[in-house]
Amino acid sequence: DTGVSQNPRHKITKRGQNVTFRCDPISEHNRLYWYRQTLGQGPEFLTYFQNEAQLEKSRLLSDRFSAERPKGSFSTLEIQRTEQGDSAMYLCASSLERGTMGDTQYFGPGTRLTVL
Amino acid sequence: GESVGLHLPTLSVQEGDNSIINCAYSNSASDYFIWYKQESGKGPQFIIDIRSNMDKRQGQRVTVLLNKTVKHLSLQIAATQPGDSAVYFCAGRPMDTGRRALTFGSGTRLQVQP
Numbered sequence: 001d002t003g004v005s006q007n008p009r010h011k012i013t014k015r016g017q018n019v020t021f022r023c024d025p026i027s028e029h030n031r032l033y034w035y036r037q038t039l040g041q042g043p044e045f046l047t048y049f050q051n052e053a054q055l056e057k058s059r060l061l062s063d064r065f066s067a068e069r070p071k072g073s074f075s076t077l078e079i080q081r082t083e084q085g086d087s088a089m090y091l092c093a094s095s096l097e098r099g100t101m102g103d104t105q106y107f108g109p110g111t112r113l114t115v116l
Numbered sequence: 117g118e119s120v121g122l123h124l125p126t127l128s129v130q131e132g133d134n135s136i137i138n139c140a141y142s143n144s145a146s147d148y149f150i151w152y153k154q155e156s157g158k159g160p161q162f163i164i165d166i167r168s169n170m171d172k173r174q175g176q177r178v179t180v181l182l183n184k185t186v187k188h189l190s191l192q193i194a195a196t197q198p199g200d201s202a203v204y205f206c207a208g209r210p211m212d213t214g215r216r217a218l219t220f221g222s223g224t225r226l227q228v229q230p
Contacts (some may be wrong), residue, residue: 006160007223031216042205042220043160056217091159095216103216107159 002026006092006107012114013082020078021111033093033105034067036060037042042070043091043107049075050097077088082115128227135193137224139206142187146208149190150218151180155202159160163191163204167211201228 003099005024013019019109025032031060035043047055051072065080070076081088089110095103129135141149148170152160158213164175164181166189173180175209194201203225 025139033216035218040222042207042222043218045217048216056215058217085188093159104162104165107152108160109157109159 004092004106006090006095006108006111008111009109010114012116015084016081016114018078018080019082019093019113021090021113022077023075023077023092023094023108025073025075025092026096026106027104029094029096031095031097031103031105032069032071033095034075034077035088035093035107036093037091037110038087046077061081079113082113084115087113087115120174123139123227125222126225127197127229127230130229131196131198135191135200135226135228137191137193137204137206137226139191139221140187140190141206141208142221143208144184144187145210145213146219148211149180149182149189149206149208151178152157152205152220153200153202154205154223158203196226196228198228198230201226 003011007022024037032044037043045058046061047067051068052069067077073082089112091110093105095105128166145212148215150165154160164180166173166180171182199201204218205223207220209218
């Protein structure tokens with residue numbers, strides 16, 4: 001399968017714990033994105049990487065959130081000291097830069113986080 | 117600020133009919149738009165995209181129309197099938213600013229009645 005994969009698919013944690021999610025993009029895609037989606041809402045942008053460089057961050061990405069893409073391939077999103085308001089679906093997407101054409105973002109299945 | 121929104125939260129159609137899902141955007145800086153389909157428990161699935169230098173684009177059974185004057189786009193699905201039942205999102209972003217963040221609307225749930 002050559003789509004975007006995310007692990008784990010589900011994560012239940014207690015408030016105050018740290019969690020880490022992983023995203024593996026489509027293999028030749030140089031751009032990788034993280035979004036958050038709460039029930040009944042559209043995804044909200046968190047951050048974006050081009051290769052290993054983090055080029056854009058949303059105001060939603062508080063200092064408890066950190067994302068990395070160390071070798072320009074897979075990425076991790078860590079949330080420290082989780083809060084109940086962090087409960088959401090965390091979506092990863094990837095795209096391939098195509099010059100002046102719009103680069104379509106393809107999404108993975110998401111990681112559903114529940115903070116108790 | 118930049119926002120993308122939808123007129124109706126739920127649309128119910130009969131199988132075989134055509135569906136039209138609407139979306140309004142407020143920021144004229146958005147000039148690249150995408151429609152996504154999201155089934156329960158899955159990530160958004162790309163359907164079709166359009167740039168602001170176009171007013172219509174067709175795919176397989178789908179057509180996207182863009183009216184820049186009134187900042188409105190629509191997704192038309194021909195001969196709607198039960199497998200089309202899902203939540204549909206429009207999303208947009210500027211093309212020439214270097215920004216890549218998509219701004220999504222809250223979605224329209226399409227229900228296809230047999």
